[in-house]
Amino acid sequence: MTPPDTDEALATLDEQGFVVLERVLTAAQLDALREEVLPIAERGPLGRNPFEGERTHRVYALLAKAESAAPLVEHPRVLDIVDRLLEPNYLLTACQAIHLLPGETPQALHFDDGFYSIPRPRPSVSISTIWAVDDFTAGNGATEVIPGSHRWGEDELPQPDDRRAQPVLMPAGSVVVFHGTLWHRGGANRSGAPRCALSPQYCQPWARQQENMILAVGARASRYSERIRALLGYSIHPPFMGFVDGVHPARWIDEQYDPADAGAGVESARFWERGGHLTRP
Numbered sequence: 001m002t003p004p005d006t007d008e009a010l011a012t013l014d015e016q017g018f019v020v021l022e023r024v025l026t027a028a029q030l031d032a033l034r035e036e037v038l039p040i041a042e043r044g045p046l047g048r049n050p051f052e053g054e055r056t057h058r059v060y061a062l063l064a065k066a067e068s069a070a071p072l073v074e075h076p077r078v079l080d081i082v083d084r085l086l087e088p089n090y091l092l093t094a095c096q097a098i099h100l101l102p103g104e105t106p107q108a109l110h111f112d113d114g115f116y117s118i119p120r121p122r123p124s125v126s127i128s129t130i131w132a133v134d135d136f137t138a139g140n141g142a143t144e145v146i147p148g149s150h151r152w153g154e155d156e157l158p159q160p161d162d163r164r165a166q167p168v169l170m171p172a173g174s175v176v177v178f179h180g181t182l183w184h185r186g187g188a189n190r191s192g193a194p195r196c197a198l199s200p201q202y203c204q205p206w207a208r209q210q211e212n213m214i215l216a217v218g219a220r221a222s223r224y225s226e227r228i229r230a231l232l233g234y235s236i237h238p239p240f241m242g243f244v245d246g247v248h249p250a251r252w253i254d255e256q257y258d259p260a261d262a263g264a265g266v267e268s269a270r271f272w273e274r275g276g277h278l279t280r281p
């Protein structure tokens, strides 16, 4: 099946809260990912509670450990969608591998931006993606979603075993993109083989990231593209959210970096020209 274009994907996201882009990774990207990420996932720590999954290897700070995750984090098909849903300068809030072992039970239904204390219904503060490294099947723990639940209010809660939850079936190399407000969970792995997924998640540029990406990735950030560095936090949300000692944070890993090249200086200059107000008084 041909993946929907960005406009179609946005329409589906608006209606259902999620959209699947099938087979968007090349065979080479998938091979590189499997070669590097699977051993890390298999060695990774088991979850510390039923939510993380006691039969799930869960590896955080993935960009510190596997450079082959980068093409997923900055995949143009995904970022074209996120660009239209979040404000410019949005950030990478989480980036993890989730490797469900046979026997894993269903996760609790939840939504990913639930820790921002803004009442629902509301726009998403974050957009999540889950990439299938293995095929997602009905039996191996495919992510389950409740279509339309991104619009639910505060009082609308799913049952623990809600019949509206449906598995996202997709072949390896596909990705499901969904609103941070969509109720979902990892499914039960009743198969005889593990199910590996990667989950980069993005948040508004004014929201605190779940994972402290600057500390998590550290000096390895310099190995990545400018786009990934900006997503990690080597960026500012103009006029000055994210400054370090009064200068653009990218200057700390690249002395030649000129914020004016990225347009970041322009917004800041306008702010000061207006006398330090976000809008004219």
Ligand SMILES: O=C(O)CCC(=O)C(=O)O
Pocket: 051, 052, 098, 107, 112, 130, 141, 142, 143, 144, 184, 185, 186, 187, 197
């Ligand atoms: O593993 C999955 O399919 C979903 C996991 C998830 O939603 C989470 O851990 O927040």
